[in-house]
Amino acid sequence: MQVAEKFISINGEGPRAGALAVFIRFQGCNLACSYCDTRWANEADCPYEELTPEAITDYVLAAGVTNVTLTGGEPLLQEEMATLLQLFDRRTSCQVEVETNGAVPLAPFCTAGRPYFTLDYKLAGSGCEERMVLENFACLRPGDAVKFVASTEEDLKRAGEVIRRHELTERCTVYISPVFGRIDPKRIVRYMSRERWNGVRLQLQLHKMIWPPDMRGV
Ligand SMILES: C[S@@+](CC[C@H](N)C(=O)[O-])C[C@H]1O[C@@H](n2cnc3c(N)ncnc32)[C@H](O)[C@@H]1O
Numbered sequence: 001m002q003v004a005e006k007f008i009s010i011n012g013e014g015p016r017a018g019a020l021a022v023f024i025r026f027q028g029c030n031l032a033c034s035y036c037d038t039r040w041a042n043e044a045d046c047p048y049e050e051l052t053p054e055a056i057t058d059y060v061l062a063a064g065v066t067n068v069t070l071t072g073g074e075p076l077l078q079e080e081m082a083t084l085l086q087l088f089d090r091r092t093s094c095q096v097e098v099e100t101n102g103a104v105p106l107a108p109f110c111t112a113g114r115p116y117f118t119l120d121y122k123l124a125g126s127g128c129e130e131r132m133v134l135e136n137f138a139c140l141r142p143g144d145a146v147k148f149v150a151s152t153e154e155d156l157k158r159a160g161e162v163i164r165r166h167e168l169t170e171r172c173t174v175y176i177s178p179v180f181g182r183i184d185p186k187r188i189v190r191y192m193s194r195e196r197w198n199g200v201r202l203q204l205q206l207h208k209m210i211w212p213p214d215m216r217g218v
């Protein structure tokens with residue numbers, strides 16, 4: 001498996017935000033979001049370590065941290081991802097979370113060793129909305145999350161439509177986040193108040209408040 005970086009930090013995003021986690025960031029992505037903060041990991045010439053699923057679970061077990069976040073790049077493009085998830089299930093008692101971009105079918109990963117998914121629904125501002133696999137919503141369960149990362153008021157309006165049409169707040173946790181530096185979070189809160197967005201949570205990326213926003217390995 002192609003690992004661009006691995007590190008221990010607090011999770012800055014999602015349902016386990018603030019909790020210590022071990023991060024495995026895989027190289028390569030099938031999208032090119034306009035705002036991507038880890039574009040470097042998507043480049044074909046990004047340096048990576050080639051690690052087996054066994055070596056990755058060994059690293060996590062040795063780290064002694066019980067939350068694991070698999071991210072990227074797009075983690076679900078890794079050929080051995082199903083094997084890795086089964087190994088985590090068999091060899092560890094870790095809570096495994098996968099950050100995924102909504103453009104890869106989840107169903108093949110919803111068998112034994114199913115992780116928690118944090119699924120990004122890409123809005124128009126990302127340039128990738130037409131790539132969303134809408135069938136994925138049916139796979140979501142409590143403990144999972146859908147995240148909308150908004151650049152504009154148009155994005156906020158669209159997020160509201162998708163949340164309502166697919167009844168997402170009934171299925172799992174729903175987050176709305178600003179594209180870092182592109183929209184003032186105050187505008188999002190005003191929008192949430194005006195539209196009475198019950199059941200949706202604003203989320204700001206904690207790690208970008210603690211460290212420089214472009215710092216790797218945190
Ligand atoms: C880098 S992506 C990797 C996982 C997967 N490819 C995805 O898009 O969910 C991890 C998370 O960072 C978010 N993200 C990337 N760039 C961002 C930015 N500039 N501002 C806010 N969130 C960003 C993505 O929307 C996603 O939720």
Ligand SMILES: Nc1nc2[nH]cc(C(=O)O)c2c(=O)[nH]1
Nearest residue numbers: 010011012013071099207218
């Ligand atoms: N601290 C920290 N938390 C994170 N949660 C999700 C991340 C990601 O890049 O997917 C991330 C990240 O890059 N750093």
Ligand code: SF4
Nearest residue numbers: 029032033036073101
């Ligand atoms: S899907 Fe994720 S990793 Fe890929 S370009 Fe978009 S934000 Fe970046």
Ligand SMILES: [Mg+2]
Nearest residue numbers: 012037038071
């Ligand atoms: Mg990140």
